[in-house]
Amino acid sequence: MSGVADRLRDNGVAVYPTAMLLVFFLIPFLIMFAVSFFSRDEGAFFTPAFDLANYARFLSPFFFKVLVTSLGLSAAAAVISVGVAVPFTYFVTRMGAGAQSVILVFLLSVLSLSEVIIGFAWSTLLSQTAGIGNLLAALGILESSRSFTPSLGALLLGLCYLGFPYAVLVIYPALSRLDPELPEAARMLGASPIRSFFNIVVPMLRNTITGALILVFVFTLGAYLLPQVLGRPQHWTLSVHITDQAIFQSNLPFAAAMAIFLMLVSLAMVGLSSLLGQKRM
C-alpha cells in the first residue's frame, strides 16, 4: 500500500510540469498544426477545412530559395559561433575561478538582451554616421567613414552575437570537467599545444560540439528581426516571411504551414547531425 502512495507522490511531482507543457506548448502547437490545413478566404479570414493549398504554395522556387537562405544563414552562424566558442571556452577554463565567473556572468548578461536591442545596437555600431566607420577613418584605415550595414556580414555578426553565449554555456561544463592531464600527456609526448588541442580536446568534445551546433542553429533559425535590420531583402529568412504572413497579411493558415515546414526541416537537420555525431564515436 505504502508503495503505491510513494509512487503516486513521486509521480505527482511530475504532473504539474506535464500539465503546463500540455496546456502551453502541445495544445497551441496542435492548434497551429490544424490551422495550417485550414482554407484561406481571400479578402476575409479562414475557414476550417482540410486543405493542402498552403503547403502547395510553399513548394515554389521562391520559398525554396528563402528556405535555403534561412538554413544557410543559421548553419553559418552555428559554425562560426561554435568555432570561436570552443577555443574561447578552452582558454576560459584555464583561467582562475574569479576570472571565469566574471566572463560567465558577462555572457549570461548578454543573454538578457533581446534580438531587438542587439539588432539596433549593431545597426548603429555599423552605421556611417555613428559607427566604427568613423573610428577606422580617424585611424586612417578608411579614407572616409562608410556604412557596413545592411549586408550579409552584418547579419552574420548579429546572429553570431546572439548564438555565441549559448555555444559557450553548452561547451563550458564539458571543457571544465575535461581532465587537464590528457592534453598535458599529449604535450609530454611531444605534441604542440595546437595539435594537442585539435587531436585530444576537440575529439573528446565531439558530442558537446554537435549539441552546441544544433542549439545555435535552431536558435538563430527563429531570428526574424536581425535579417530585417541588418540584412538586405535577399537575406530575409523564412521567419521574416512567416511574420509578414501572420501579422501583416493575416494569412494564418499559410504562416502556420510555413512554420510547420520550417520545424520539420530543422528537426530533420538536427536528427541527421546527431546521427552523424553518434556514428563517428
Added chain:
Amino acid sequence: MTRKFLNRRSFMGSTLAAGGLASLATPNLLRAQSDRSLKVGTYGGYFQDSFNEHIFPDFTAATGIAVESIGEPTGEAWLVQLMTAARANQAPADVSMMAQVARIKGERAKLWAPLDEAALPNAANLPDHFVHRYEDGSINGLGAVAWYITLVTNTDVYAQEPSSWKALWDPANEDKLGLLALATNSFLLEITAETWFDGTEILDTEEGILEVMNKLAEVKPNVRLWYRDEGQFQQALETGEIPMGQYYHDVTGLAAADGKPVRSTFPAEGGVLDSGSWCVSKASDKVAEAQEFMNYMCQPEIQAKLSRFVGTAPTVRRDLTDLTDEEYGAVASSIDPILPRYDVYSEREDWLNQKWSELVVG
C-alpha cells in the same frame, strides 16, 4: 499637437495588441447623467488617449451620451474579434475606427450595420471617398481621421528639395532610400502608377499591376532599407544615414519643428492619403447613438480640433474648417492626394503579396 504623436504609429505597429488588451481590461467610462451610452473603439495608445482627452468629454456634454472608450488593435485583429463576436450577437464596441482594408473586408462580410443617411446630415461635409456605401447605396462607414505619406529628405544631405516622386528612381540616389516594406502599407504601387502611368487605373488588371511592379523594381538599387518599423527609418533619416524615403508627413513635421534636419515634401504627383473610418457593428443595439456620434465627428470644428490636438488631416473639405494655412500645412496639403487602391489589396491580396515579395526579395 504634442511630441507624443511620435508614439502613435509605432504603438499601432508593435505593442498594440498588449495595449489594446490592457485598455480593454480597464474601460474608461465617461459618466453622464442619462443612461444613453456608446462603446467607441479607437486604436489603443496615443489615439485613444487623445480621444479620451479632447473628444469624448465634449461629445458627452453635447449629447448626453456616455462614452465607453475601447482600445482596439490595428491591422485585422480587431476585425476578427468584431466578426467572431457578431456571430454570437455581441458587439465589443458599437462603433469602431477601422483601417481601410479591414473596413472593406467587413463590408464584404456585411459586418457593418447600414446607417440612416437622414441621421447623418454632416456626412455631406465629407468628400465621396470618405463616405462608404453598400451596393444598394446605404452608408456603412464614414471617414474618421486621415494622414499623409510623403517624400521626406534630410536637409543636410539634400539642400535642394525634391519636387517629384521621380527622385526615388534617380540613379544619383543609389543606396539612399528608406521605403516601407509591404505593398499594403507603402502604397508604392499607387505612387509608381501616379508618377509614371498617369493614375492608378492601371492597377485594375493583373497585367497592369505587373507592369507597375516592373517599373517599381527599378528603384531597388536605390533602396538601402525596407522598413516595417517606423522608428527604424526615422532615426536613420534624422542622422542622414538614410537621407531620403517615404514617411508620415505629420511626424516628419514634428521632427523638423524639433530642430531635426528633415523635411516633408508633397511631390507634384501628391502625397498618399491613408485613413481610418468609423463603422458600426451589425450586432450593436446602439445604432442611433452611433449615428449621433459619427454625425458629431463629421463637424468641421471637430475635424479642426482633431488636426490641432491629434495631428490628423481633416476628413471634411478644408474650406469648411477654420484651420489657418499653417495649421493645415502641418497635417495636409492642397495638392490632390494619391488615393490608395484598397479595393485592389482586398481583391487580389495573396497574389499581390506574393508578387510583391518576389519583387522586393528577388
